[in-house]
Amino acid sequence: xxxxxxxxxxPPPASPPPTAPAAPTPQTAPAAPTPHxxxxxxxxxxxPWSATPLQSVSDGxxxxxxxxxxxxxxxxxxxxxxxxxxxxxLALVSGLVGGLVGAHLERNGGLDGVQLPQASAEPTGRAADxxxxxxxxxxxxxxxxxxxxxxTSGTGTxxxxxxxxxxxTNNHVVxxxxxDGRITVVFNGGxxxxxxxxxxxxxxxxxxxxxxxxxxxKPLYLGNSDNVRVGDPVVAIGAPFDLEGTVTSGIISxxxxxxxxxxxxxxxxxxxxxxxxxTDAPINPGNxxxxxxxxxxxxxxxxxxxxxxxxxxxxxxxxxxxxxxxxAIPVNQGKxxxxxxxxxxxxxxxxxxxxxxxxxxxxxxxxxxxxxxGGSPVTPGGPGDRAGILAxxxxxxxxxxxxxxxxxxxxxxxxxxxxxxLELTVERGGKERTxxxxxxxxx
Numbered sequence: 001x002x003x004x005x006x007x008x009x010x011p012p013p014a015s016p017p018p019t020a021p022a023a024p025t026p027q028t029a030p031a032a033p034t035p036h037x038x039x040x041x042x043x044x045x046x047x048p049w050s051a052t053p054l055q056s057v058s059d060g061x062x063x064x065x066x067x068x069x070x071x072x073x074x075x076x077x078x079x080x081x082x083x084x085x086x087x088x089x090l091a092l093v094s095g096l097v098g099g100l101v102g103a104h105l106e107r108n109g110g111l112d113g114v115q116l117p118q119a120s121a122e123p124t125g126r127a128a129d130x131x132x133x134x135x136x137x138x139x140x141x142x143x144x145x146x147x148x149x150x151x152t153s154g155t156g157t158x159x160x161x162x163x164x165x166x167x168x169t170n171n172h173v174v175x176x177x178x179x180d181g182r183i184t185v186v187f188n189g190g191x192x193x194x195x196x197x198x199x200x201x202x203x204x205x206x207x208x209x210x211x212x213x214x215x216x217x218k219p220l221y222l223g224n225s226d227n228v229r230v231g232d233p234v235v236a237i238g239a240p241f242d243l244e245g246t247v248t249s250g251i252i253s254x255x256x257x258x259x260x261x262x263x264x265x266x267x268x269x270x271x272x273x274x275x276x277x278x279t280d281a282p283i284n285p286g287n288x289x290x291x292x293x294x295x296x297x298x299x300x301x302x303x304x305x306x307x308x309x310x311x312x313x314x315x316x317x318x319x320x321x322x323x324x325x326x327x328a329i330p331v332n333q334g335k336x337x338x339x340x341x342x343x344x345x346x347x348x349x350x351x352x353x354x355x356x357x358x359x360x361x362x363x364x365x366x367x368x369x370x371x372x373x374g375g376s377p378v379t380p381g382g383p384g385d386r387a388g389i390l391a392x393x394x395x396x397x398x399x400x401x402x403x404x405x406x407x408x409x410x411x412x413x414x415x416x417x418x419x420x421x422l423e424l425t426v427e428r429g430g431k432e433r434t435x436x437x438x439x440x441x442x443x
Contacts, residue, residue, distance in 0.1 A: 134235045134297045135247045139188045141220045142290060143167060144239040145195070145209070147174055149181035157238035157290030158185070158209065159299065160219045161338060168338050169289030170304055171200040171207040171272075172261075185211050188245055199341035203349055204414065205261060205272035205304050206334055208341045220291055223298030225330035228252055228277060236281040236303055236326070238290030250281030250324075256401070258411035259327050261305040273407065275415035276327035277301045283326035292328040301328025333415060349442035350418045353382025354389055356406040364394040364427065365409035387437035390428065397425035413439065 126132035141160045156173030183195040193211040200207030232252045261272040292301035307325035340347045355377035357368035418441035
């Protein structure tokens, strides 16, 4: 084959010197020529002065070892940089995703949404002397009264006295009905019934109404208000501001608190005189006539009046709210009056048989002014006359309890029954004396 053509810039190789002909040798078959393939790239590089014979093109392509090393290093560097960059990117993405997931978990409490902790189910019953236990037993016996008349209307509370349908409430609750008004009784279960007034008394601020055709009536058990002590726990039930079945609790904060409520004090014809139980159980307009219960669930009082910061003590005629001073008629007095109203339609008032000077500003209750017949302030032949009371006497104590005003003397007298005997301390001419008196009746 033709020898490889050297580059044009290089001189051709020198021709070898001639040699003597070799001695003839025995004829042998000529060797088969070695096939040779022309190089595919006639411009490949080679070193003509290299001690290594020229590599045949057929031996394989030339290897540029130096260039291959550089390329491999660069490839490895690029691979390392790509690996580091990928790791940093992965860390950044992981941190971002982790932050978002963490924020979601913190906000929602987990992957499954927020589930707030809650106490497990408990028995529905409550201790009999707990507020809940007392309320559960009493609520079916407490009613709300909606009263409407020709000029006014109102809402109050009452409670069942017996299975005959008698309900006790305050007189000022039913008074707006007059003689031709309407009284609707709403029971705790939602049942309603029309009621009529059996009897009422403004002096005691008590009234009895009756419903008919109502089955399953549950009377409340009456307690004994003489057993009450200051600090005893109590529960009040009513419909303050027409919110039926409202239960509040507190304690007895005072006993024998003389209060007057309603009307205009003076002649005493429309004023309520109450020797009241005082409680801090919240009582508001609409609670009137509702029961005040002791720890056994027995009625010890009939909620009747509140002390208002704006209006003073009244029979809840205003709309002022509770300031923690509520007053209840003792149930012993309420029981007697209710029995009289049911049996006779009217209530009797115990009386001393004297006329009091309501303008007297000194300490005690002064006997003075004109009597009912325009004569002596001491009714002739009455209880006071028989006890020896004279005009001008100042009554300072009743059964050893101080009396500071005429209203207070009436309150303490009304707390008794006709026929009860009282011990009165009177001042006469600067000297004290004790008189024994048997109460008469307003009849």
